[in-house]
């Protein structure tokens with residue numbers, strides 16, 4: 341048989357090997373250096389992805405950060421109509437971050 345398809349190698353790397361075709365593919369990989377290298381690479385990618393899911397995700401910001409953001413957003417929402425009302429026809433054009441304190 342020819343080399344194992346990359347998509348099949350990916351399945352094997354994911355640990356989905358179960359059928360006779362997988363057994364044949366694994367036997368080929370065992371005796372074929374290019375396929376073995378490819379499978380090793382894919383296994384490393386799969387492992388890295390799984391590790392990332394488990395432990396490399398950035399931790400969520402603390403609750404008070406969200407509270408502060410929510411407070412700033414609600415302040416901005418209150419302030420914006422007010423300033424428009426005070427200066428009709430001359431809308432304040434300063435960047436939004438000038439309103440964030």
Ligand SMILES: [Zn+2]
Nearest residue numbers: 343344372375
């Ligand atoms: Zn091969």
